[in-house]
Amino acid sequence: MAGALALSSLLLAAACSSSGSSGGAAKPAGGAGTGEVSSAPVANSDNNAWALRYTGGSAGPAKGTPYKIGFVSQDTFLPSATQGARAAVAYVDAELGGVGGRPIELVSCSVNVPEDAARCGAQMANDASLSLVIVGGLSVGNKEFYDAVGGRKAILIGNALASEDFVTTRGVAYTAGSxxxxxxxxxxxxxxxxxxxxxxxxxxxxxxxxxxxxxxxxxxxxxxxxxxxxxxxxxxxxxxxxxxxxxxxxxxxxxxxxxxxxxxxxxxxxxxxxxxxxxxxxxxxxxxxxxxxxxxxxxxxxxxxxxxxxxxxYGYNFDLPDVDSGMKTYQYAAAKYAKPLGSAPVELRGFSGPTFGTVMTAAKIVNQLGVDKATSFDVVDRALRGFAGPAMLQVGPLKCGQAPFVAVCGHQIxxxxxxxxxxxxxxxxxxxxxxxxxxxxx
Structure with a gap:
């Protein structure tokens, strides 16, 4: 476990946003001397305008039968990943019309030891209501999980932490990873x-x-x-x-x-x-x-x-928030919807941002497919692997399948x-x- 923890420490405390504007000169952030967010939050309507364009959703709350997405993470090690995922779902369901008008529902399973990963994998693999599973972040049991789920559910990795996350052929990660x-x-x-x-x-x-x-x-x-x-x-x-x-x-x-x-x-x-x-x-x-x-x-x-x-x-900085990458939207929505996880207080940095962005991108892909068509492994897996970006809070185009880290689709930082x-x-x-x-x- 120590080796995985060492690699996990290389991940970003904040995945930030923006597709960039003026090339060339470096940009100082005036007034950022406190190290906190350097400008006033964007108005709610502006945040939602970006998010609606990105996800392809519709303004307002979602209604009807939930579209279920599996979610597996190591809550004791990475509480902020689960906080980010839940905040994204709450935001999408309350303000972006869910997916195809239907609310997203996370089917969650927490991992603490490798045996938990195999158990969670079996749970997800055998759940007929799921076609997509998001991995918030695992430092143990990665291989056991992929072996159990791979080929039966499409897998989107929010935070690639251990070597199995980089080289697995069972799923993809849109961030550049460690x-x-x-x-x-x-x-x-x-x-x-x-x-x-x-x-x-x-x-x-x-x-x-x-x-x-x-x-x-x-x-x-x-x-x-x-x-x-x-x-x-x-x-x-x-x-x-x-x-x-x-x-x-x-x-x-x-x-x-x-x-x-x-x-x-x-x-x-x-x-x-x-x-x-x-x-x-x-x-x-x-x-x-x-x-x-x-x-x-x-x-x-x-x-x-x-x-x-x-x-x-990953190309953007929590302390230099911009609109185009989704960073200001993330800061608004996470501040509004993120909740403590057990004894862990809300943490808007850490692994929350990349996981929030992963859920938002999953919503985008499901909307592109059509929620009624995003119900089979083959359809969703093909869409995940074919997504060329840009992904929220990750700079640059995406290209999956590049050796040696075939699961890592982001190649810019x-x-x-x-x-x-x-x-x-x-x-x-x-x-x-x-x-x-x-x-x-x-």
């Missing part, structure tokens, strides 16, 4: 920062080592960039990370690539500060998540998140920088300059 984010971070170091030397602080797990050696290193090697990774425990303390940073040469390297959950981001920030170095850190939106912000506030840091760092995402109290689009969907993993290396 492979896309990691490879995109490496390409960003080469293409944007023109790095000749890159330090790496990497989780010391089988998955972490594989990610560094199989995803990051080949890109840097091809560009003749020297890569010096140091592997460290997910439970590493600030002194541990201080030592690791020194061993990696982060103080003199042209860039530092790292991907950890928020608790380790905090220790990383403290370690960098204690050393008095200013590396060009390339990390994920996990390091801009709520716990990191709370820590920086506690220590009296001038910014909301670590200053000067670069943050990778974004990278933004927080500096001097402001967020800036560096390479993302907002300035039409996303990092494109399918483009020839520059």
């Amino acid at each position: 492979p896309g984010v990691l490879m995109g971070m490496a390409r960003f170091a080469v293409e944007e920062l023109k790095a000749h030397t890159v330090a790496g602080i990497v989780p010391d797990t089988p998955a972490g080592r594989a990610a560094a050696q199989q995803l990051v290193k080949p890109i840097l090697d091809a560009a003749k960039v020297k890569f010096r990774p140091v592997f460290i425990s997910l439970q590493a303390t600030t002194p541990d990370l201080t030592t690791a940073l020194q061993a990696s040469g982060a103080g003199s390297a042209d860039a530092l690539i790292t991907a950890f959950p928020p608790s380790s981001c905090i220790s990383m920030y403290d370690a960098i500060r204690s050393l008095g170095i200013k590396p060009k850190v390339i990390t994920t939106d996990q390091c801009a998540d709520v716990p990191v912000r709370a820590h920086l506030k506690t220590v009296g840091a001038p910014g909301a998140v670590p200053d000067g760092w670069y943050y990778a995402n 974004g990278v933004d920088q927080y500096s001097g109290g402001k967020w800036t689009s560096v390479r993302d969907g907002l300035n039409d300059k996303p990092v494109n993993l399918l483009a020839p290396a520059s």
Whole structure:
């Protein structure tokens, strides 16, 4: 499980929105010094106008017999994924006319151990009312679930976390996933920062080592960039990370690539500060998540998140909300409809956004098919695999079936920088300059 957790930490804390407008120059977000949403929420009618265009729905509440969609996730590990899915369903049913005028109903099953995944898979596979199953996010039991459901129900993966999610032939994921984010971070170091030397602080797990050696290193090697990774425990303390940073040469390297959950981001920030170095850190939106912000506030840091760092995402940033990608719609609808899950409070960052977007895209595809026709595995599976995008909160066109990660359909990511109290689009969907993993290396 530790390896899967290491990979899951690479996913974005916020999948954000926008199809981009002016190409070229980076865009600073004025007034974003707090690190929160940098502009007033769009009026409800504007949010719904975008959502109605995207989903093909009809304004008003849904009525009639529900259209059922299976939903499987690991609630104890990823409560925000389930919160995002439920918020999307509530929004679609209340304000977008459901699918074909009918409400969506989630048939849910929660996974905590691999045996649960097999059980949930059997439940979904044997439910004749289902043709589509959405996976919110699993760090355990992925293979068992796909083996049970594959070929019987169409599968749409909201958050690809473990290796089985990337390579399965049983379903598809519209986000770039952690492979896309990691490879995109490496390409960003080469293409944007023109790095000749890159330090790496990497989780010391089988998955972490594989990610560094199989995803990051080949890109840097091809560009003749020297890569010096140091592997460290997910439970590493600030002194541990201080030592690791020194061993990696982060103080003199042209860039530092790292991907950890928020608790380790905090220790990383403290370690960098204690050393008095200013590396060009390339990390994920996990390091801009709520716990990191709370820590920086506690220590009296001038910014909301670590200053000067670069943050990778699926092409859009929660702190640079736009209309065209659906980010402002997500922020409006999730704030209105998301509910706590058990003892877990509402979290609008984390895995909520990508899962919300996945449900919205599922509604779009069902509406395109016609709700009465979206009732068989073959029809829905073919439509999922043929969807070319754009997908809500994921930059770029989609192309499924690309080796080696055949289930991952998104091949572009974004990278933004927080500096001097402001967020800036560096390479993302907002300035039409996303990092494109399918483009020839520059």
